[in-house]
Amino acid sequence: MKTTAFAPMLSIGTNVTDISFYEKAFSAVEVRRFSNDDGTIHVSELMIGDAMFHLHEDAYNGRYYSPHKHNGTTVTIGLFVEDVQAVFDQAIAAGAELISPVKDYEYEMRQGELRDPFGHLWQIQKDLRK
Amino acid sequence: MKTTAFAPMLSIGTNVTDISFYEKAFSAVEVRRFSNDDGTIHVSELMIGDAMFHLHEDAYNGRYYSPHKHNGTTVTIGLFVEDVQAVFDQAIAAGAELISPVKDYEYEMRQGELRDPFGHLWQIQKDLRK
Numbered sequence: 291m292k293t294t295a296f297a298p299m300l301s302i303g304t305n306v307t308d309i310s311f312y313e314k315a316f317s318a319v320e321v322r323r324f325s326n327d328d329g330t331i332h333v334s335e336l337m338i339g340d341a342m343f344h345l346h347e348d349a350y351n352g353r354y355y356s357p358h359k360h361n362g363t364t365v366t367i368g369l370f371v372e373d374v375q376a377v378f379d380q381a382i383a384a385g386a387e388l389i390s391p392v393k394d395y396e397y398e399m400r401q402g403e404l405r406d407p408f409g410h411l412w413q414i415q416k417d418l419r420k
Numbered sequence: 421m422k423t424t425a426f427a428p429m430l431s432i433g434t435n436v437t438d439i440s441f442y443e444k445a446f447s448a449v450e451v452r453r454f455s456n457d458d459g460t461i462h463v464s465e466l467m468i469g470d471a472m473f474h475l476h477e478d479a480y481n482g483r484y485y486s487p488h489k490h491n492g493t494t495v496t497i498g499l500f501v502e503d504v505q506a507v508f509d510q511a512i513a514a515g516a517e518l519i520s521p522v523k524d525y526e527y528e529m530r531q532g533e534l535r536d537p538f539g540h541l542w543q544i545q546k547d548l549r550k
Contacts, residue, residue, distance in 0.1 A: 294469030296426040297498035299543065324527070339424030342547075344498065350519075353492035354541065362483035364540065365495035368427035368474065389480075397454070410494065411484065413429065417472075 298367055299344040302408045303356035305330045309345055311407050312336060314384035316369075316377065318343075338369065357409025366403075366411040378402040378414045386412070394418065428497055429474040432538045433486035435460045439475055441537050442466060444514035446499075446507065448473075468499065487539025496533075496541040508532040508544045516542070524548065 302309070307330055312318040318336040326332050326347075334345045348355045357363045371377045375392050381404055382388055389411065392402030398418040405411055432439070437460055442448040448466040456462050456477075464475045478485045487493045501507045505522050511534055512518055519541065522532035528548040535541055 293502050294471040295500045296428055296471050296473060297500055297545075298426055298428050299496040299498050301494050301496075341424040341426050342498075342500075343426060346496070350492070350541075354496065355492055355494060357494045360490040362480070362485055363495070364431050364485060364487045364493045365497070366429040366431075366476070366484065367495070368429050368472075370425045370427055370472075372423050411480075415427075 295341070297342040297344065298365065299333075299346050300367070300408065300410050301348055301354050301356045302331065302345045303358060304347050306345075306347065307331060309334055309336075311384055311386075312345070315381035315386055315406070317380070339371075341369070343367075357411075361409075363409065363411050366413050368413045368415060370415055370417065372416070374400045374402055374414050374416045378404065381406075381412070381414070425471070427472045427474065428495065429463075429476050430497070430538065430540050431478055431484050431486045432461065432475045433488060434477050436475075436477065437461060439464055439466075441514055441516075442475070445511035445516055445536070447510070469501075471499070473497075487541075491539075493539065493541050496543050498543045498545060500545055500547065502546070504530045504532055504544050504546045508534065511536075511542070511544070 316338045318338050321335045323334045324332045386404040389403040401415040446468045451465045453464045454462045516534040519533040524530050531545040
């Protein structure tokens with residue numbers, strides 16, 4: 291059992307209700323959701339396989355914000371999966387923007403990169419050293 | 421064995437050579453490093469326990485940048501560990517900025533939040549539902 295695991299929390303901005311992209315793209319399953327009084331998302335907890343991640347509205351007095359705010363990201367979401375091409379294709383079909391198609395790199399990683407509708411960069415990957 | 425795992429890649433800006441904070445704070449072990457010709461870091465691959473993450477210089481024509489650039493982050497780095505308080509204390513001692521001390525929340529997570537010297541937010545946590 292892994293005792294240490296990363297679980298990134300992605301800012302999705304404010305007034306969001308539709309996060310179905312993540313379900314369609316990555317077969318993510320929402321575990322629980324905390325909504326604001328107006329029904330918009332405060333935080334959503336999801337699983338992709340056995341890996342947890344969160345979506346969260348903007349917070350920290352403007353110091354935690356959606357990639358759309360400043361047209362870019364401070365973190366790329368690396369996601370290790372068994373079948374990189376299959377996950378990548380599913381995400382593109384769900385509406386992700388293709389940044390780099392899947393290929394095997396000389397540093398022994400199979401990687402494909404995409405941008406999701408909220409502006410987050412995802413690197414779908416497999417470690418070829420294993 | 422987990423078949424799916426997140427491995428965030430944190431932008432550290434440009435002209436960085438010293439990433440010893442992560443070793444001191446989280447007992448991270450650098451697996452490999454790709455440097456630029458001038459010796460600054462292009463990408464560093466590290467492990468915290470059995471969880472991989474990367475540090476990467478700014479890229480994508482300005483669309484992937486250090487938190488210092490726009491005074492904030494688009495992703496919080498959630499990190500599940502066994503002993504939240506011990507990891508949190510070690511990180512603070514290594515120079516992290518305390519954002520929220522460790523406590524147990526009503527949503528059944530033990531969490532402490534800090535900001536690292538590169539501006540990234542980390543949420544050190546344990547899932548109390550397990």
